[in-house]
C-alpha cells in the first residue's frame with residue numbers, strides 16, 4: 001500500500017490552525033527558525049531492514065500482524081514511514097537476511113518510494129545453511145584461517161550487493177570474543193581481526209566507508225574483540241582514511257559518557273555512523289528517546305559542535321541509522337516515535353547558543369553552562385519538526401495519521417494476520 005498525498009493533506013487540515021499558532025510563537029522566541037527547518041528537511045534517518053517485524057527475546061517472540069514478507073514489502077513499510085514523516089528516506093540492509101537477488105528491481109522499488117540505501121550490514125554472527133566453517137567460536141578473528149577467509153569473502157560479497165544498490169558503506173559488527181577467561185589470546189584475536197578487516201578494506205571502493213561497530217558484551221560475555229570505542233578506533237586508525245567507528249547507543253557499559261566518546265571520535269575525524277536506540281540495562285534496543293532523552297540531546301549537542309568544527313555537513317557526512325527492536329509495540333509506530341525523538345534532539349541541539357556556551361565554559365561557569373543546555377533541551381521544538389514535514393509533503397502528526405488512515409489494518413488485509421517478517 002501507499003499513502004495518498006490527498007489523504008495526508010486531509011489529515012493535516014484540521015491540525016493546521018493550531019500548528020500555525022505554535023509555530024508563530026516559536027518564531028518569536030527563536031531567531032533562526034528557517035535555518036533549523038531547512039536542516040530538518042535535509043536530515044534523513046535510515047531504517048534497518050530488520051526492525052520492521054516484531055523482534056523478540058531469547059524467551060519468546062510474539063509476532064504482530066501484517067508484517068512484511070519480503071524485501072519489497074520492507075521497502076514498502078519504510079516508504080509508508082517516509083511518506084508520513086519525510087525523515088526516513090533511507091534503509092540499511094542486512095545480508096543474508098535481506099538479499100537483493102534482483103538489484104535493479106529493488107533499486108527501482110526504493111527510488112519510486114524516495115529511499116536511498118545507507119550502510120550495508122554483514123552477518124558473521126550466525127551460521128547459514130550449508131556453510132562450510134562454523135562461527136561458533138568467531139569469524140573474522142577466528143583462530144582458524146579458513147573460517148576467517150570465509151567471513152572475509154562474505155563481507156566482500158556484501159560490498160558487491162551494496163554496489164549494485166548504490167550504497168556507499170559497509171558496517172561490520174563483529175560478535176567475536178570469548179565467554180570465559182583464558183578462552184582466547186587477546187593479542188592474537190586482535191591481530192586476526194585487524195588482518196581480516198584489512199582484506200575487506202582492500203576490497204572497499206574508493207568512495208565507500210567502512211564502519212566498525214563496537215559492543216561491550218553479548219553474545220560473548222567475557223570479552224569482545226571490538227569491545228569499546230578505543231578498540232574500534234585502534235582498528236579504524238590502522239586501516240586508513242575510509243575506516244570509521246560506528247556508535248550504537250546500546251553497546252556501552254552502564255553509565256558510559258557516550259557524548260564524550262562522540263566528541264573525541266569526532267575530534268579524531270573517526271566518527272562515521274550511528275545506531276540509535278535506547279536502553280535502561282544493556283543492548284535493550286528500545287524506542288529512541290524512550291528512557292534517556294536528555295542523554296540523546298547531549299549526544300546531539302556534541303555532534304553539532306564537533307561536526308561544525310570540522311565543517312561537516314550534518315545531513316550527509318554521518319551515517320544516521322536506527323537499530324531497534326520491537327517486542328510490544330507496532331514496529332511502524334515505534335519507528336515513527338524513534339525518528340521523531342532523533343529529530344527533536346537534533347533540533348534542540350541546533351538551538352544551543354554556542355558563543356554563550358563557550359563563554360560560560362571559558363569562565364568555568366558551570367551554572368550558566370547547564371542553564372544554556374537545559375534551556376535548549378526544555379524548548380518544545382515540535383512545531384519546527386511539524387513545519388519541516390509539512391513543507392516536505394508529510395503529515396503534521398505522523399502517528400495520528402498512521403492510526404487515522406488505519407495503515408496497519410490495511411497491511412493486515414493485504415498480507416494476512418500470520419505474515420511474519422523475513423530475516424531475524
Ligand code: PSV
Pocket residue numbers: 050121173213215248275283323
Ligand atoms: C548487534 O547487537 C547489533 O547492534 C548490530 O548492529 C547488528 O548488526 C544488529 O544489532 C542486528 O542484530
Ligand code: MN
Pocket residue numbers: 173213248275323
Ligand atoms: Mn547496532
Ligand code: MN
Pocket residue numbers: 248250251283323
Ligand atoms: Mn545492538
